[in-house]
Amino acid sequence: MMHWLNMGGYWPFVWPSYLITLFALALNIYLARRSLAAAKSEARRRAQTQRSET
Amino acid sequence: MTAPTPTAVSPGRAGWLLVLRDLRLGLRRPGEWLQPLVFFLVVTTLFPLATDPQMSRLRDMAPGALWVAALLSSLLALELLFREDGQDGSLEQLAVSGLPLSWLLLAKTCVHWLLTGLPLVLAAPIVATALGAPYAAIPGVLAALLLGSVTLSLIGAVGAGLTLGLRRGGVLLALLVLPLAVPVLIFGARATALAIALEPMAAPMYLLGAIAVLSATLAPLAAAAAVRISLE
């Protein structure tokens, strides 16, 4: 296990690469979901004000 | 298909009239089109001050200094390209005139280059000499800058059309145009470096020429589309 984590001495380069990638992918999931949720709540608010006007 | 125009003017004649009008307007305000030239001179003066004033060192740096300065001053000039005409509505008149807008914009871009690009090319021999280029290199430096500055104006016209009328257009314009100008910068600086080293510079000049031709055909079309969108 330690041998594998060591990556033949290249661990300071291999693991940060994977961490950066993982971070960016996770961040994009979060950003995309937040953007959709914001659009939904805005649409909902709009629908409500429209209904109260009519 | 084309909208009927009150006075039928052929596109060729319209382009020529537009060239004359823009030239006349531009020449009335020398302060405006001289600014890029002064900027070019100031920036190229700063390079030796910021580094080593030894002629041999300067000579290595001259192509880079010349081209970065030329790129920045052409960027500075771009804001003048459509601003006035966009504000007073004459650009709108051109768009609804029924004449091909891309052609008219090409005419405008040519005048813009004549007023802001050409002075810079003409000043280049002095700057290049000051940066240590030998006299025999001057024709090559001139040729490369001539082709390159035309291309920069053409590419810039697209960016100017896209940012027309935007409040914070200046920095955005730079961000849009600079990546697109990378090939011109590379081939232009390389051609200039070869000219200063008194070596044959045909290869980068051909490539620079190819980009110039491509820009001259496609950039006006894109600029026309951009201007139409911005005017909506």
Next chain:
Amino acid sequence: MNWIWFHRLGSPPHFFRIAGKMVPWFAWLAGIAAVTGLVGGLGLAPPDYQQGEGYRIIFVHVPAAVLSTLAYAVMASAAGVGLIWRMNVAHAVAASCAAVGAWFTLVALATGSLWGRPMWGTYWEWDPRLTSELVLLFLYLGYMGLRGAIDDTARADRASAVLALVGVINLPIIHYSVDWWNSLHQGHTLLKFGKASMPPSMLVPLLLMMLAFTLYFAAILLVRARGEVLRRERNARWISEAIGERP
């Protein structure tokens, strides 16, 4: 050739519904491909005879780099479709590409420089691929900057579409010129992976990771595009049904 599916995708309610159904599929398949690819790449694949274990960065670097270009291609095609057929949904898709694509570009740059440190001895080499990747990042930033500077959505859509198309014509020229520029300054770099020279034990995990990244991109793209469609179609009646708001 039946084009009805294409026209139906152009209708916002239909797109919103279909995209919502497709997202979990893409997401799960991306997860499965990523797990198998990682097991293969980090566990089963043998070390490279030149670079030892250090080459394993390839399994995130190359997919990110490929996707950064693919995202731009998708963005430009969608922008072109939106511009020509005035399709709102296509504009929504194009607008959704930029941010994800820029992140892929950033990841490709970061992992590339981490790979460069042990192999070239420096974090940043003016390697042609890294340099054109950097220019690509600037193109993405310009696209997003233009979009952010224009308040009117319709105008932002069309203006940024023109920019995306100009960029897509320019990308090969930029790539070629950077290649040409670099070949004058330095010899071939150490890192050369020909597909033919790669054993299947390395190639299969790499392809799996590329598949995983592509599916991930598709899922993110659809989630974002759904949001963009909602923003563009604010007052339509279908919205209140689509978001589960019963009148």
